[in-house]
Amino acid sequence: MTRSFCPCAALRSSLLVLCLGAWGGVSAAADASAPDGLPAELDALNLADQVEVKSPTKVTPWRVFAEVGLGQIRETADNLTTRRLSLDGRYDDRWNSAGGLRVVLSGRIDVGHRRDEGTQDVATLREAYVGWQLNDATALEFGRINVRHGVAYGYNPTDFFRGNALRAVTSPDPAVLRENRQGTVALQAQHLWRNGSITALVSPDLGHMPTRDAYSLDLGATNPGTRWLFAVGQRFSDWLNPQLLLQGGTGQSAQGGLNLAVPLGNAVVGFAELAWGQGETVTSAALQSGGPRRSRTRSALGLTVTTAFDLSLTLEAQGNSAGLNDSDWRSLDATQRAAVLAWADAQQDLPTRQALFLHALWKNVSGSGVDLAGYVRREAATGSRDHWLEVRYRWNDTDLALQWQQYSGDATSVFGFVPARRNIEVQLRQYF
DSSP states (O other): OOOOOTTHHHHHHHHHHHHHHHHTTSOTTOOSOOOSOOOSSOOTTOOSOOOOOOOOSSOOSEEEEEEEEEEEEEETTEEEEEEEEEEEEEEEEESSTTOOEEEEEEEEEEEEEETTTEEEEEEEEEEEEEEEEOSSSEEEEEEEEOOOOOSOSSOOTTOTTOTTOOSOOSOOOHHHHHHSSOOEEEEEEEEEETTEEEEEEEEOOOOSSOOOOTTOOOHHHHOSSOEEEEEEEEOOSSSOOOEEEEEEETTEEEEEEEEEEEEOSSSEEEEEEEEEEEEOOHHHHHHTOOOOOEEEEEEEEEEEEEOTTSEEEEEEEEEETTSBOHHHHHTSOHHHHHHHHHHHHHHTOOSBSEEEEEEEEEOSGGGSSEEEEEEEEEETTTOOEEEEEEEEEEOSSEEEEEEEEEEESOTTSTGGGOSEEEEEEEEEEEEO
């Protein structure tokens, strides 16, 4: 969306100068690439939902922007100031007139400073792959690919390649997390037929342990073992279009999955996302205690309502039979609780058995050029909550945003145990 606003040039320049001036202590080594942008088109091999990003004025294979963030984190009784400089780049182009060869490169660098941790920079290679369109019905891709599946918004049980894929988080918005993670090195093929498709993927073993080295490819996180996936989708009618998945690999049991979205009216869509298979509990996986592997089910069920004035509301019931109930959580000591939350965060999994998630997105509020987004997630084990709100104003090539996140609950609850109870950040983004 583009907006015309009379004093925008002076205001944008002033904000950019002020934010860069306040950056101060962050290393100038941030001249390379980074934040949360997304592809502008939906490829046949990438059927996952995508976050809307600002399209450049001219049609170009490049999309580049820089972002400055200034914030404050509330930890127990202390307030910690934060500064962040991010550079983000994406290249996506067909390399011949027939469109048979496609090259995609996507990455970012985040240079962040916290008063208690100093300056740290993290590079994320999101995607680097080559695609071949063999004919009208068959395509191949090879390289680092961000493999995304799922129809739900706040929790995606069938998104089997999400674990350990995040190296830096600049927004807790689930759609941004899905975009800004590392892809997995894989060979992927898709074949289309009338009203249906099949996708096959194999991902080789390239390492075993994630690393926090700033400029590592982190292959141990994205390719910890040989894994494979099949996904079949078929449209039976205008309202019935299921997708079935089967995923497995070395050292794990095969996992099944189902994605289904059903229109319930002109402005209402119901969805169901299910995954099932043998596995450990969240606690045994996090503590590496070698617990029994039993049948586990993960789910996200909900609906999205969109109003005539572009307000979308999503209500989602989330479930994880491998998660903790109240007594499970209370039985853990502080070290074990921290390990469980760290594991769930890295795996982007639900730590408790049930949660309720409400998400709202209101674009261009009353024609003002302001977008509002936010969510509330309430876990059922201890009744604690995670809140997030973003206010974003968009000019032609500049965004100004305010993000606020807070965890609520007593100190012994799941979200109340999180050290960073509140996070506020002002962000200025400039597209080039």
